[in-house]
Amino acid sequence: MVDTEINSIVCGTCERVIKAGVKRCSYCLTDIRAVEPLSGDDAVLAQMHRARVVRRNSRRRLAIKSFQITCGFLLLFVCMFWTYATFISSAGTLPISTTNLSGRLSADTGWENSDGGSGRLRRSLYGSRIEQPIAWQTQLPANAETSLVADSQHLYVSLSNGLLIAYSQLDGSEIWRKQFEDFLLAAPLAVEKMLIVPSANGILYALDSSNGNELWSVQAGNLLESTPLIYDGRIYLFGKDTWYVLDAGNGEKLWQKDMDTVVHKSGRRFESPVMNDHYIAVGLGQKLLIFDRLTGEQTYWYNSVSFPTKIAIDNDEVISISPWLIFSVDEDSQNPWWEGRLRSLWLQLYVWGVAPPTPLPDRLWGNFNPPRLYFAPAVGSDSIYVAGERGSRLSTDALLQSYNRKDGSINWKKTIPQITSAPLITSDGLLIAAGPMLVLLDPESGEEIQLLDYKENVSSPISIESGTYYIVGGKNIQALK
Template identity: 30%
Template sequence: MKPMREASAPVPQQIARRCPACGRVSAASDRCLYCWRDIAGVAPLPPDEAASAPKVPASLARSREQKFTLGRILRYASLALVLLLVGWWTYDVFVAKPPRPHVPSSTARSAAPGAWSTQDGDNRGTRATSAPAHIDGVEAWRTTLGSPAATALVTDGRSVIAPLQDGRLVSLDAASGKTLWTANLTLDNPPLSAPAIAGDRIYIAQREGLVLALDAANGKEVWRRAVAESFESSPLVADGVVYVSHEDGLVALDAEDGRTLWDHPLDVVAANVTPVIEGNYLVIATANKAIVFDRTTGEDVYYVSFSRSRPSSVGIRDGDVVAVYGRTATAFETSTRHPWWMKIVNANLGGDALRSFWFRMYIYRMAPRPPVEVTLWHLNSLSRRTMGAAFGEDIVVAAVPDGTATALRDGQQVWSAKTGRLLTTPVMTGDGVLFIEDGRLRLLDAGTGEQRAERNIDGLQWASPTHAATYIATADGDVAALR
């Protein structure tokens, strides 16, 4: 008798569902194996329909499931990377601050206040002083140096420093005109702009790209630093820091030993205007913009753009900056800031190139008007190429070499005057506007432009007014004091 065969267990029927999106059937899966739509909530097909419906082979189903899992991992990883990059960019543009500048060895050294200790009188670059012009004064002394002065004379009230065209630097006693010492500069080349006196040191930016510190008592070299290819502007000394502008940017040096505290690269191109300082703000004039820096951080915080032109002068008084570029003069506040989105434009979208393209599209009426920079006033109708400007509390006097002078108040012309051929930018003195003409000093009333006095001086080249005297230099190599 043959043994009975045991009945085989029934094969469980796989659950199959039809995808509502693509209409295909997938078995043993909560997700469509064709389009990966979630079908867990779709009702299973009846057994007979499920048996006859074409299904994805198990091996292909596993392969597609693996690809789906890998794709999901890649999507999440890409999203995390994008979030990381956005977070880093946001921090870099809006949160991060540049490294704080190194602290100088001492904060005691600054350009002497109340004297004519820099190219433009003081660190503010206003070419203004409360001292009288001494235009009617007597000649207290005259010294012959044998070579004309190469730059303006500077003084701290004790000595008068004269850089000469033959490469010598001469110190004269301010009271008597007696020669205190003479030093020969590097390669016998005079600087292109005046030295700065700060305490017992004299700082010179040489045309060879050297910054020199000399002992004011004897003219001996204390230190030197090679910083740039050349310098056209004067050094500026404030709170123990020497600031020098050159064609590659702005550098801050320790006034005691010359070590670099910070270096801010810039496409300056034209670096012929000495930077200016008031409080925590430093302003530099480049070829196409006046830039405001925070001295405590070394960060540029605001700027005003100009048509590409060689700057003539920049000055600051009570937080207001006046910059002169060619026929254009603009006043703005150091406390002004650009909109937040300008940081994005400057940091990531090309900055100047994008603004230039935007402006061109605006001219062709293909884009809205670019945002206007915030200024106190703007004037673009000065006479020809302006030499620079001197300004007091409420008036700015700009002049051109042919002697045309224009006085401005809040950007509006107050008066215009015609003088002789000018040798340098006017000076705002305590008793009027002093013009240094070819062979003559002329004093005009600051409020009306009317002449108050004049004095002929043969070969006049430079004049630096102080409370003690107005120190003049002539083409014959003489230096004299008017009191």
């Protein structure tokens, strides 16, 4: 009921209607002696207006309270989900394969991929043998398309015409050859008695390394341009924005992971995959990505500004080289919870002057401007050696640099007229193909120890238990014993 009392007063502070004749508002204690009283219809209208205001405010308080409760539940859900995903949940391991074939982190009796082993360290337990005479040489029917790889008995080379040939390490005689329908853009993987061959048309082949007979083949993607990795019978194969895990025993696809192209914005292939007992590291777009080997879950990423194309992993350390930066990260590194899209927002707020600078992603060290058009690094226990076809954008000479593994500082640099292959660490020095010359350098100083001149460009030197092998003029394999 609306109070129709004559001679009412409307409080100017709380707008409540009270009886005239009092000194203070009974609701808010405001002094109302100077307020003119209302009478008749004016008092009734004031009372009705106050009732509407009360109802409106009540509805507003109810809506605000409901919104606060909803936001509270939403925040609680997000916090619980983040806590579970970060500290409690664990991804299941990848399916088990039918075999236990595994590769090696670095070279031993063989040279299983273009850089020696799954760590791509380019270091050998054996000497360069550069002082020895040529033991044998054999002519290739076409130019070599990829680097030499080897197991304990044979050398393997892919040619520009799609031909794959196996040669004896003993005397260079041909053991077998196999013609493929498409180009072989990546070196095969030689492991125990199996040769795994990626082809440009997306088919992955497994061959018997003793005779070249096909064991199995599988269509794994549209284009395969990198050598796969293998561990515990699982083949890790990298295509374009997708990577696969296959059973080395029969080629069955056990698992695949499609990368988030919205986040990585790459539209590119994976670059230089490497692996150790625990992790896989690979370049994609402008990022170095690290994955758990057993679960396939991504554990870390680092934005290197430009495309990381050469990567190595050794002693819990991942080394990555891009055109503008060489850097090192701990394999166990983790991105903070706000990494990703929030970093971009934080950076924008910093540009506007309303936020502090964004912290750099976790890394051990970094050094800008490695040699241009660089080859794969050779990773020693204390130093990293990086060679490039040019020292800088304005230089015509090639450059070889040694970096300290502790802090990334440059130990020494050496200008060479021409470099035609990645450096190789041997037991007696640093071996590098310098145009028509095979050169052995002192790894501590870069000083020349010995040199062989072949008149034609030398490439793909490898050093294994049975000998040192390299290609001269693109079509001639030579051996030092």
